[in-house]
Amino acid sequence: MCVDIFETTNGAVRGHRPVPDVVATLGVPYAAPPFGADRFREPRAAAAWTGVRDGTRFGPIAPQSARLPGAPVWSPGGEDILTVNVWTPAPGGARLPVLVWIHGGAYTFGSSAQPDFDGVALARAGLVVVTANHRLGFEGFGHVPNGREGVFPDNRGLLDQVAALRWVRENIAAFGGDPDNVTVAGQSSGATSAACLMVMDRARGLFRRVIAHSAVAPVHSLELAAATTTEVAAAAGCADTAEALLSTTPQTLVAACDRVLDGYRRDPSSGPRHYGSAIHAPVVDGEVLPADPLTGLAAGRAPDLDLLVCHTAEESWLFDAVGGSPKVTTAEQLAAFAADFRLPDGLVTAYRAALPQAPTLDVYLAIFGDLMFGEYTRRLAEAHARAGGRAHASRFVRRPDGPGAPARAWHCADVPFAFGNLDADAVRFLIGGPPDPADRRLSGQMVRAWADFAGTGDPGWPPIDTTGEHTRIWDTDDDRLPDERRPVPVRTPWTAAEFAVLRP
Template sequence: MNTVFPTTSGPVRGFRPSGDVVAVLGVPYAAPPFGANRFREPLPAPAWTEVRDCTAFGPVAPQSAELPGAPAWSPGDEDVLTVNIWTPAADAGGRRPVLVWVHGGAYTFGSSAQPDFDGTALAAAGLVVVTLNYRVGFEGFGHVPADDTHAYPDNRGLLDQVAALRWVRENIAAFGGDPGNVTLAGQSAGAASVACLMVMEPARGLFHRAIAHSPASPFYTPGIAAATTREIAAAAGCPATPEGLASTPPQALVAASDQVVERYRRDPRSGSRHYDPSLYAPVLDGDVLPADPLAGIAGGAARDVDLLVCHTTEEYWLLDAVGSCAKVTTAARLDAFAEDFGLPEGLVAGYRDALPDAPVLDVYLAVFGDLLFTEFGNRLAEAHARAGGRTYLSRFDRRRAASDGSAAVRAWHCADVPFAFGNVADDAVAFLIGGAPTPEDHELSRRMVRAWADFARTGDPGWAPFDTAAPRARTWSTDARPADDDGNTAVRALWAEAAFPVLRA
C-alpha cells in the first residue's frame, strides 16, 4: 500500500512503523476550535492542496496533565482536533473493519498520543484503527450560558467525537476501511462517551458496534454544570458570561479548574466531589444528549448496535495508587462517604461483611470503584440486552504478585487497555501492568486483541452473548484457559436500590 492517501481536505502522507502497517498521524478532522470558533460546535477543517506530512501526533487539547510518553499541551497549540490512522499495508479494497478509539481521562485530560493507544498491533490483526483527540475540560464540557445572539452547546467534546466519526465515514475507504463496519470503542470517560453517542441522534448510523471498557458513571444536570462554571469563572477572575469566558485564555481556565479541584480535595466537608473531584462530565441537556445513556439504551435507542462491555475487578485501586482520590481509613469517614453519595442504607455494611478481613481503605476503594465504574457497566450491559441488543460482558482480572507474595499490581483501572491494544511491551505501561510483561501476559494480550478484532469484524468476540436470565461474563486472566463466571452476585445485590447514573456533585 502507498503511504499517500486522499482525504476530503487534501492528500496526506504517513509512514510505516512496521513492515505490515502504515500509520498516518495528526490529520485534522475539524477546524481549530478557538478564536471565533471557541465554545461552538466543530466546523469543517480547512482544505489543503499539497501533500501534508502526517508522521507525528497533533497537539493535545488544553489541559495541565503530563502523561508518560505523550506530549503535553502548550498554550498556542490550536489545531487539536485530529485523528490518527493505522492500516494494514496490504490492499484490501476498502473492506477492512474499522475501530475508532475515544480516550479517557475524566473528561479533563488525555490524548490519542498515549503509548497505550498505538494501533499497530490491532492493524496487524486486520483492523483499520482510528484514534482521535477531542476537547476536554472547560473547552469541551464546560457550560457557557447563552447570550442575546448565540446559544453555546454543552457537550462540545461529544460533538467533536461525532465530527470525527463523520470524517471516518467520508474518508476511511481511502485507507482500506469499510465505512459500513465501524466499531466505536473507549475506556473510562471514553467508554461513557461511547454510551452517550449510542443514544445521540447526530451519531446514529456512524458506527455499528460499540466497546465500552470501564464506562464512568458521573453525568451532570444543567444546574450542576452551570454552578461549576460559576466556580471556574470566580477562580479565573472573570465574569461567568460568554464574553467573560471567551476573553479568558484557555490556560487560565485550565489553571482555574485545577484550583477548584484542589479546593475540593482539601475540604472533607465539600460533599461528593471531595473524594475524587471531577468537574466535568456529559451534561444531560436534553439537546445534544437527549437522555442519560442507561435510560436511552433501556428504551431501545441502540438495540441495533452490538455492545461489548468490560470492567476491571479492582478499578479504584489505581486512583488510590496515583493519589487521585482521598484516603478513607476510618469507619466514620467511610460512613460520611456513603452519606455524601447517598448510597443505600446497608450497602457499606454489606461490603464489610463481604470483605471481613479488609482494612477500611480497601472497603472504600471497592465501593467507590463499583459505584463509578463496575455497576454502571453492568447496568449498561443489562439494559442493552433487555432492549433486544446483542451484548457481551467481560471482566479483566489479571493480577501480578511480588516476589514476597504481596500484590505488585492489581486488576485496576486502565490495566486492561494495553492488553487489548497489544502494547504490553511498551515501557510507558510498565507501571500499569507491574513491570515487564511475562510470556503469560503476552498470551493474554494476544487473546484480547483477537477478541476485539473478531468483535469488530463479525460482532462475536468469541463467547456467548449476555443473557439476563443467566448472566455470565468472560473473565480475562493469565490462566491458560479462559473462564466464564456470573460475578459476585451478593455484592451486586447490594446495589439494587442505588440510582444510576451518578448525578451528585
C-alpha cells in the same frame, strides 16, 4: 523508508510504516481549530490543503495540565487539536472493519498520542484503527451561557467525536476501511462518551458497535454544569458570562478548573465531588445529549447497536496508588462516604462480608470502584440487553503474582492488553513490570476478541441474558478459582442504587 499516500476529502496525506506491514498516518485534521471565532462552538469543517500533507507526527493535544508518561504535554499555541490518526494493514485491504478509539482522562486530560493507544497490533489483527483528539475540560464540557440561544452548545467534546466519526464515514475507505462497519471504543470517560453517542441523534448511523471499558458514572445535569461554570469563572477571576469566558485564555481556565477540583479534594464536607477526579462530564442538555446513557439505553434508543463492556476487578486501587483519591481508613469516614453517595442500606456490610480480612481502605476502594465503574458498566450492558439490544460482558482480573505485587487489576490496566501494547515503557507501572508469556497470551486473546467483535459483533462468547449471565473473565490463570479473584463481585445490594444524573 516506504512511503504511503492517501487521498482524503481535504487533500492528500503521507503516512509512514512503524513496522513493515502497517501504515500509520498521524495528525490528520477532521475539523478546524476550535479557537478564535470558533471557540466554544460546534466543530467546523477542516480547511483543505494543497500538495501532500505530512502525516508522520501526532497533532497538538487539547488544553490540559496533565503530564502523562510518554505522552506529549500541552502548550499554548498549538491550536490544530482536532485530529485523527489512522493505522491500516499494509499492503492495504478493502472494506476492513474500523475501530475508532476515544481516549479517557476524566474528560479533562489525555490524548490519542499516548503510547498505550498505538494501533499496530490491532491493525495486524485485521482492523483499520482510528484514534482521535477532542476538546477537554472547560473547552469541551464546560457550560457557556448563551447570549443567543444555541450559539455555544454544551457537550462540545461529544460534538467533536461526532465530527471525527463523520470524517471516518467520508474518508476511511481511502485507508481500506469499511464505513458501514465502524466500532466506537473507549475507556473510562471515553467509554461513557461512547455510551452517550449511542443515545445521541446526531451520531445515529455513524457506527454499528460499541466497546466500553470501565465506563464512569454519572453524567451531569444542566443545573450542575451551570453551577460549575460559576465556580470556575470565580477561580479564573472573571464573570460567568459568555463574553467574559471568551476573553479568558484556555490556560487560565485550565488552571481555574484545577483550583476548583483541588478545593473539593481538600474539603471532606463537599459531598460526592470530594472523592472524584473531575468537575466536568457530559451534560444532559436535552439537545446534544437527550438523556443520560443508562436511561437512554433502558428506553431502547439503540437496539440496533452491539455493545461489548469490560471493567476491572480493582478499579479504584489505581487512584489510591497515585494519590488521586482521599484516604478512607476509618469506619466513620466510610459511613460518611456511604451517606454522601446515598448508598443502599446494607451495601457496606455486604462488602465487609465479602472482604472479611480487608482493611477499611480496601473495603472503600472496592465499593468506590464498583460505584464509579464496575456496577455502572454492568448496568449499561444489562439495560441494553433488556431493551432488546445485543450486549457482551467481560471482567479483567489479571494481577501480577506474589505478595506485595506492585500492580493490581486496576483502572486502565486492561487497555494495554486489549491494544497489544505491553512493551511500551509508559505502561510498565499499569501492568506491574515487563510482561511474561502468560501476559502475552492474554493480550493476544483480548486483541482477537476486539477484532472479532468489530468485524462480526461476536467477541467469542455468548451475549448476556437479561440477568447478566455469561461474563468473560480475563485472567492469565484460567484455572484460578473465583474466590481467589479479589475483590469479589457484590451485586445484590446494588439493586436499590440509582445512577441518576448528578445535580447540585
